[in-house]
Amino acid sequence: MKKIAGLLVAGLVLAAGVWAQGALLINGAGATFPYPIYSKWFDEYHKLHEAIQINYQSVGSGAGIKQVTEGTVDFGASDGPMNDEQLKAFQDKHGFAILHFPTVLGAAVPTYNIPGVTAALNFTPEALAGIFLGRVTKWNDAAIAGANKGVSLPANDIVVVHRSDGSGTTYIWTDYLAKVSEDWKNKVGKGTSVNWPVGLGGKGNEGVTGLIKQTPNSIGYVELIYAAQNNIAYGSVKNSSGNFVKADLAGVSAAASGSVKDMPEDFRVSITNAPGKTAYPISSFTWLLVPSKFSDAGKRDATKDFLKWMMADGQSYAEQLSYAKLPKEVVAKEIKAIDGIQ
Amino acid sequence: MSGRLRWRKFVSGFMLTMTGVCAVVAVAVLFFILGYLVYHGGTSISWSFFTKLPTPVGEAGGGMANAIVGSAKLLLVASLIGVPVGFFGAIYLAEFSGGTVAFVVRYAADLLNGVPSIVIGIFAYSLVVLPFKHFSTLAGGFALGLMMIPITLRSTEEFLLAVPRPLREGAMALGASKWRTIATVIVPAAYRGILTAVLLAFARVAGETAPLLFTAFGNRFWSPGWNQPTASLPVMIFTYAIAPYDDWHRQAWAAGLVLLALILIINIVARAILARGIAIPRS
Amino acid sequence: MATTTTVPGASPISGSRSLLSRLREGDEIARLITFLFAASVVVVTLLLVFELWQGSALPRHKFGFNFFVTRVWDPIFDQFGALPFIYGTLVTAGVALFLAVPLGIGAAIFLAELAPARVSDTLEFFIDLLAAVPSVIYGLLGVFIVVPLMREYIQPGLKNSLGFLPFFTGPAYGLGFLTAGIVLAIMVIPYIISVSREVLLSVPRDQREAALSLGSTRWEATWKVVVPFARTGIMGSIFLALARSLGETMAVTMVIGNTPTISASLFSPGDSIASVIANQFTEATGDLYLQSLIELGLVLFLLTFILNGLARLLIVATSQRGSGMGQA
Numbered sequence: 001m002k003k004i005a006g007l008l009v010a011g012l013v014l015a016a017g018v019w020a021q022g023a024l025l026i027n028g029a030g031a032t033f034p035y036p037i038y039s040k041w042f043d044e045y046h047k048l049h050e051a052i053q054i055n056y057q058s059v060g061s062g063a064g065i066k067q068v069t070e071g072t073v074d075f076g077a078s079d080g081p082m083n084d085e086q087l088k089a090f091q092d093k094h095g096f097a098i099l100h101f102p103t104v105l106g107a108a109v110p111t112y113n114i115p116g117v118t119a120a121l122n123f124t125p126e127a128l129a130g131i132f133l134g135r136v137t138k139w140n141d142a143a144i145a146g147a148n149k150g151v152s153l154p155a156n157d158i159v160v161v162h163r164s165d166g167s168g169t170t171y172i173w174t175d176y177l178a179k180v181s182e183d184w185k186n187k188v189g190k191g192t193s194v195n196w197p198v199g200l201g202g203k204g205n206e207g208v209t210g211l212i213k214q215t216p217n218s219i220g221y222v223e224l225i226y227a228a229q230n231n232i233a234y235g236s237v238k239n240s241s242g243n244f245v246k247a248d249l250a251g252v253s254a255a256a257s258g259s260v261k262d263m264p265e266d267f268r269v270s271i272t273n274a275p276g277k278t279a280y281p282i283s284s285f286t287w288l289l290v291p292s293k294f295s296d297a298g299k300r301d302a303t304k305d306f307l308k309w310m311m312a313d314g315q316s317y318a319e320q321l322s323y324a325k326l327p328k329e330v331v332a333k334e335i336k337a338i339d340g341i342q
Numbered sequence: 343m344s345g346r347l348r349w350r351k352f353v354s355g356f357m358l359t360m361t362g363v364c365a366v367v368a369v370a371v372l373f374f375i376l377g378y379l380v381y382h383g384g385t386s387i388s389w390s391f392f393t394k395l396p397t398p399v400g401e402a403g404g405g406m407a408n409a410i411v412g413s414a415k416l417l418l419v420a421s422l423i424g425v426p427v428g429f430f431g432a433i434y435l436a437e438f439s440g441g442t443v444a445f446v447v448r449y450a451a452d453l454l455n456g457v458p459s460i461v462i463g464i465f466a467y468s469l470v471v472l473p474f475k476h477f478s479t480l481a482g483g484f485a486l487g488l489m490m491i492p493i494t495l496r497s498t499e500e501f502l503l504a505v506p507r508p509l510r511e512g513a514m515a516l517g518a519s520k521w522r523t524i525a526t527v528i529v530p531a532a533y534r535g536i537l538t539a540v541l542l543a544f545a546r547v548a549g550e551t552a553p554l555l556f557t558a559f560g561n562r563f564w565s566p567g568w569n570q571p572t573a574s575l576p577v578m579i580f581t582y583a584i585a586p587y588d589d590w591h592r593q594a595w596a597a598g599l600v601l602l603a604l605i606l607i608i609n610i611v612a613r614a615i616l617a618r619g620i621a622i623p624r625s
Numbered sequence: 626m627a628t629t630t631t632v633p634g635a636s637p638i639s640g641s642r643s644l645l646s647r648l649r650e651g652d653e654i655a656r657l658i659t660f661l662f663a664a665s666v667v668v669v670t671l672l673l674v675f676e677l678w679q680g681s682a683l684p685r686h687k688f689g690f691n692f693f694v695t696r697v698w699d700p701i702f703d704q705f706g707a708l709p710f711i712y713g714t715l716v717t718a719g720v721a722l723f724l725a726v727p728l729g730i731g732a733a734i735f736l737a738e739l740a741p742a743r744v745s746d747t748l749e750f751f752i753d754l755l756a757a758v759p760s761v762i763y764g765l766l767g768v769f770i771v772v773p774l775m776r777e778y779i780q781p782g783l784k785n786s787l788g789f790l791p792f793f794t795g796p797a798y799g800l801g802f803l804t805a806g807i808v809l810a811i812m813v814i815p816y817i818i819s820v821s822r823e824v825l826l827s828v829p830r831d832q833r834e835a836a837l838s839l840g841s842t843r844w845e846a847t848w849k850v851v852v853p854f855a856r857t858g859i860m861g862s863i864f865l866a867l868a869r870s871l872g873e874t875m876a877v878t879m880v881i882g883n884t885p886t887i888s889a890s891l892f893s894p895g896d897s898i899a900s901v902i903a904n905q906f907t908e909a910t911g912d913l914y915l916q917s918l919i920e921l922g923l924v925l926f927l928l929t930f931i932l933n934g935l936a937r938l939l940i941v942a943t944s945q946r947g948s949g950m951g952q953a
Contacts, residue, residue, distance in 0.1 A: 023563075023564075023566055025563070025565075025566060025570050027476075027477070027559075027570070027571055029559070035399055036398070036399040036400055039398040039399045039562065040398040040399075042562070043397070043398045043562075046563070053563045053564075055560075055561045055562055055563055055570075055571060056562065057559055057560045057561075057562075057571070058399075059560075059907060059908070060908055061908075062905075062908030062909075062910060063907040063908035064908075065908070065910055066907060066908050066909060066910045067907060069910070070472065070475070071475040072471055072472070072475055072476060072477055073477070085911075086910060089910075089911075157796040159796060159798055162884075164883030164884070164896075164904050165904050165905065165908060166700075166905065166908035166909075166910070189701045189702070190701075191700065191701040192700075192908070193700040193701070193905070193908070194699070194700075194701055195697060195698065195699040195700075195701070195702075196884065199884060199894075200798060200800060200882045200883065200884055200894045201882060201883030201884045201894070201896075201904075202584070202883070203584055203878075203883070203904060204584075204585075206581075206584060206585035206586060206587075207584045207585070209585070209586035210584055210585055210586040211800075213586050214772070214773070214799070215776070215798060215799065217796075225400075226586065229400045229586075229587075230586045230587070321400075350842050350845065351842055353842070353844060354842035354843050354844035354845065355844075357844045357848070358735070358738075358739055358843060358844055358847075360731060361731040361732065361734045361735035361738075361739065362735050362739065363731075364727075364728045364729075364730075364731030364732040364735060365731070365732035365735040365736055365740070365748060365818075367728065367732075368728065368729070368732045368752060368755070368814050368815070368818060369748055369751050369752065369755075371755065371811055371814075372751050372752070372754060372755040372758075373751075375755075375758060375762070375766060378766065378770065379762070379766075426662065427662050427665055427666060429662075430658065430659045430662035430663070431659065431662040431663035431665070431666055433659045434656070434659035434660050434662065434663040435663060437659075438655075438656045438659060438660065439660075439663070443663075446667060447663045447664075447666055447667055450666050450667040450670040450671075451666055451670075452933070452937070453670050453930060453933075454666065454669070454670050454673070455933075456868060456872075456929050456930055456933035457673065457872075457926060457929070458871070458872025458873075458874065458899055458922075458925050458926065458929055459872070459874060460872070460874045460899045460902050460903055460922065460925075461673075461677070461872075461902075461922045461925060461926050462673075463906075464676075464677070464680075464902070464906065464918075464919060464922050465672075465673045465676055465677075467906075468676055468680065469672070469676070488669065491666060491669075492666075495666065519651055519652050520652040520655065520656075521651050521652050521654075521655035522651075524655070545757055546757070548759070549758070549759020549760065549761065549762065550759065550760075551759070551760065551761040551874070551875045552760075552874040552875055552899070552903055555903055555906075555907070556906055556907050576759065576761045576875075579761050579762070579764075579765055580761050580764065580875060580879070583764065583765050583768050583769075583879065584768065584879060591769075594765060595765070598761075598762050598765050601759065601761075601762065602758060602759075602762055605757055605758070605759065606754055606757065609753070609754055609757045610754075613750070613753075
């Protein structure tokens with residue numbers, strides 16, 4: 001009996017070790033913001049190239065930046081571009097640079113769950129900053145009600161939900177708030193992980209969406225697709241031209257169009273509070289963080305091939321998942337930049 | 343009967359009934375947990391749960407086949423680390439060592455046992471993930487194996503020490519060397535207890551999640567070999583439970599049921615083995 | 626008189642030298658191999674402590690003791706203080722013990738004193754199974770059952786009846802210190818019950834019988850004689866439960882709200898040491914950030930180390946007392 005058990009174990013060990021050795025496994029980690037479309041992309045790419053598996057873990061932009069710098073994953077992903085300090089840290093550690101590749105455009109939307117309110121609310125920058133600073137505490141506060149005449153808002157306490165992990169979505173949100181509110185800029189600042197004045201923390205876009213779905217009178221910020229896929233209400237935000245815009249593909253593309261001309265070489269750009277009558281003010285690119293040198297030729301070629309596919313066929317999946325495609329000019333620039341990966 | 347006595351008797355009856363209530367409540371919780379899991383998990387278990395890989399976010403269907411295999415691989419690595427160290431270390435403590443060394447080893451084992459699992463995760467990250475530059479099944483298995491060591495070590499030692507002296511001395515009297523005695527007489531005599539210890543340690547780490555968060559990481563596909571990140575049942579439960587998708591919630595329940603069933607069965611089997619008695623050799 | 630080897634390592638008086646020296650070598654090898662395995666346990670444990678100490682060097686030097694009293698946890702401005710997490714860890718553990726200790730000791734008394742042996746053993750069997758349920762499953766149940774229950778019924782109920790106390794103020798999120806404490810209570814009850822039951826069973830019969838023969842009721846005999854006799858062991862089980870609740874990660878992180886807050890209200894969301902490490906470890910960019918998390922791990926390790934040590938001392942002390950002093 002013991003001998004049989006022993007052989008079985010040995011057999012399993014060998015099998016598990018040898019199994020699927022043929023596959024090329026590339027590991028990535030990072031932003032939850034684009035996770036719906038990334039998971040779709042990697043799944044579709046795998047169907048086209050059976051031997052290549054790109055395993056992406058949605059753990060938050062902060063973790064993406066950290067792990068790609070440590071070298072424990074092959075590429076990272078973030079909606080908040082790496083700052084100079086982080087770029088330098090990568091360069092110092094590895095001896096070569098890390099490159100940013102925009103993949104899609106998305107929108108961070110103020111999503112809420114107010115019993116009895118099904119209308120799409122209008123949020124002014126002052127209202128949003130006030131809510132997240134903890135100054136606006138009730139739903140029927142003048143700051144909110146003023147922009148929503150005709151909607152009867154209850155006198156309930158607002159439950160703020162934010163991210164508990166290091167998040168690019170947080171970066172986008174706080175980047176916007178820092179631009180529209182001096183108070184926010186001084187008190188809290190912008191970043192992937194900030195010292196929130198109020199609120200509950202959820203892990204990932206998924207966690208925040210889950211919390212909002214289950215918690216009455218809550219408000220939080222998530223990527224558009226998470227609100228749409230889960231049928232929770234999200235509001236319009238007043239842009240820099242004074243119009244209330246509800247996040248959609250047109251609004252996001254309008255926000256991005258202004259930045260195309262001056263797109264820096266490294267693609268790190270912020271498009272929050274962008275000018276334009278129809279621009280959605282809390283839009284952002286999201287980037288893949290790819291090292292400029294790969295030690296494994298197979299991984300390098302697969303990564304480059306994936307990037308090219310992503311910019312061509314991959315873009316066609318974006319709109320059905322409520323992400324906006326990249327502007328053509330940006331794509332052209334990126335294709336040139338892909339050659340920078342050695 | 344005086345009034346005071348009547349009062350005292352009443353208090354006695356009342357308080358003792360309350361203790362019964364406490365016991366019932368405690369046990370009821372277990373049945374509630376089991377019942378809820380069976381109800382929610384049972385309705386979500388399907389063939390595809392066991393055979394399919396996860397699907398892209400938001401798309402229904404998909405299962406946890408890779409997580410089940412991943413957990414199995416992790417536990418295998420954990421056992422390969424935890425069982426030999428615990429077993430042979432216990433033999434040393436029970437058969438060979440002197441007082442001080444034994445004390446130090448036992449103290450270290452107890453210390454290790456008390457380390458919160460998240461701290462073990464930190465340790466495994468710095469020791470295995472960073473140098474190898476990979477999240478991997480090995481790192482996760484290492485973390486889990488560390489947690490198995492104290493349980494197997496202390497329990498095995500206890501059962502070895504419980505083997506009756508006449509047995510040892512009889513073997514020695516027949517001219518057997520120390521290691522022979524251990525291998526052919528003492529260990530077989532204690533084997534039920536040792537097996538129980540191993541099973542209980544196994545069941546304990548089968549459900550651990552925290553140390554896997556930064557060691558095995560996660561994988562949407564099959565994890566080839568031992569040096570790649572891998573999905574595991576506990577981590578999938580965690581990830582899916584805090585997400586908003588109903589389909590993921592259903593899968594989390596199913597996974598919870600599978601995991602709990604596995605752990606409870608191992609526990610029951612282990613105790614049954616022990617209850618049948620530590621083998622007393624025929625004289 | 627010729628004797629065969631009963632003392633390992635002693636040179637035999639009889640027997641061929643070559644055979645026995647081979648055997649002795651076998652013994653030496655066995656001794657060496659098993660020693661290496663045993664030693665590896667010590668090495669690994671030392672390494673762990675060393676890594677925790679080394680890995681937290683930066684914040685230890687930069688913040689010193691201020692680390693323990695600073696409320697701010699701000700990765701942007703590089704300000705790290707452990708106070709909210711220590712507070713959260715202690716508060717949730719406190720709530721857990723507040724609920725679990727009476728319930729646990731009550732159940733243990735029932736099992737040890739009242740229940741017939743078979744019933745007691747069967748119930749104990751189930752309670753041991755409860756102890757084996759993994760943390761993430763408690764978290765799963767916490768998220769889907771306890772949190773809505775808290776939010777819809779229990780928290781508003783407490784607010785209406787006891788809302789004047791500072792503990793029950795604030796909005797009812799469902800998540801927070803109280804919820805985490807309740808989930809932890811369920812997790813640690815089995816430990817209190819099984820250890821307390823054992824120490825109560827080890828109290829010598831004479832004590833009980835003496836009390837009864839002096840005219841006390843069953844309850845008085847139990848509560849005033851048996852339980853105090855087993856007091857140190859029961860304390861030990863409480864310390865064990867405390868150590869377990871301090872280190873608990875998954876169940877807590879799923880229901881505590883994940884916001885570093887210090888608040889008197891139990892309805893408030895908060896964070897615990899284990900929970901913040903689980904959430905932020907893989908993304909802590911910058912050495913100071915990462916090492917502050919490691920320092921938190923070190924703090925947790927020290928806390929559980931001390932508590933576990935105390936627990937063991939107390940439990941051992943009671944069992945020895947119980948078995949030693951039966952006769953007077």
